Amino acid sequence: MPINLVNPDGVPDNGLYHHVAVASGSKLIFVAGQVASGADGAVVGGGDLAAQVEQCYLNVASALAGVGATFADVAKLTVYLVDWTPEKMGSFVEGRERAMTALGIDHAPPLTGIGVAALAEPDLLVEIEATAVLD
Secondary structure, X not given: OOEEEEOOOOOOXXXXXXXXXXXXXXXXXXXXXXXXXXXXXXEOOOOOHHHHHHHXXXXXXXXHHOOOOOHHHEEEEEEEEEOOOHHHHHHHHHHHHHHHHHHOOOOOOOEEEEEEOOOOOOOOOEEEEEEEEEO
C-alpha cells in the first residue's frame, strides 16, 4: 500500500483523521470535488448535511473505483462546507461514519475542512475532493 498514515508525537489525535500521509506510490489521482448528487444528477439529501456528506463519500469512492483505486489509496481529502459552524460537526461526523461503514472504510486520511459561502448549486451543503496515490 503506497499510503502510510501517521499521527506524529506532539500533534493531537483528534479521532477523525490522521495528520500526515506518507505516500510512496508513483501514480497520483486527483478526484474533482464530489457533491451530493446521485448518478442521475439529482441532489440527494436536500437540507440534510449528514445525508449529503454520506453521498459525497460514496461518490468519491465511485470515482476512485473507476480508476482502480480505493479509499485505502487516499492521501488527502479537502471538504468544503457551506456556512460552516462548529455545531454542524456532529452532522458531518454522522454522514462520514455512515459512508465509512457502508464502504467498509477504516482509513482516515488527512482532512482539511473549509467553510464556504456557497457551492455550485443552492441545495448543495458540502463538496469533497480527494488526492490518492497508487503504486
